[in-house]
Amino acid sequence: MKPSFAPCILAVLSAAIMTAPTDAGVTVAAPEITASTWLNSPPQAIAALHGKVALVEFWTFGCYNCRNVEPHVKEWNRKYADRGLVVIGVHTPETAYERDIENVSPLRP
Secondary structure, three states, X not given: OOOEOOOEEEOOOOOOOOOOOOOOOOOOOOOOOOOOOEOOOOOOOHHHHOOOEEEEEEEOOOOHHXXXXXXXXXXXXXXXXXXXXXXXXXXXXXXXXXXEHHHHHHHOO
């Protein structure tokens, strides 16, 4: 039996440091990222992202619209990673096929 696939974090792209303005108006801390499975990066922690610009994208590999967005997110990463953009993709499977970790694992390095 293949393992069931709970939503996992897919840190799609790399991270770099960027200092956020101290008056950015953020008054509520982001919740910690909790995931049992990370596909192509070590686990990330909110504390490690402090002062960076983080894009969290919720996606599933079987979603047509998600596939349409992917090239744009990759381009943003290409253009802005060196200026501090961090992209974290959260795979949120909708179907049994998408929940099967073996169907997502080819994305592992």
